[in-house]
Amino acid sequence: MSDATSGGQLERLRRARESRVVLQTRILSLRSGDKTTPIIVIEGSTDVPVYRCWIKSVRDDFNYL
Numbered sequence: 001m002s003d004a005t006s007g008g009q010l011e012r013l014r015r016a017r018e019s020r021v022v023l024q025t026r027i028l029s030l031r032s033g034d035k036t037t038p039i040i041v042i043e044g045s046t047d048v049p050v051y052r053c054w055i056k057s058v059r060d061d062f063n064y065l
Contacts, residue, residue: 023041027039027041038062040055
């Protein structure tokens with residue numbers, strides 16, 4: 001396998017880690033462990049502080065991953 005091919009393959013695998021299917025699988029895995037805890041998915045990392053503040057004011061014991 002050439003360096004160009006292996007480099008392209010590696011980049012494709014890195015991008016796949018952020019795919020919608022990976023996220024859905026992670027959510028389902030969390031849901032299967034505890035069906036009573038809410039799961040909130042936030043689109044961007046810059047949105048996390050705002051949501052954290054809002055959620056903390058409603059539910060103090062909420063955990064973040």
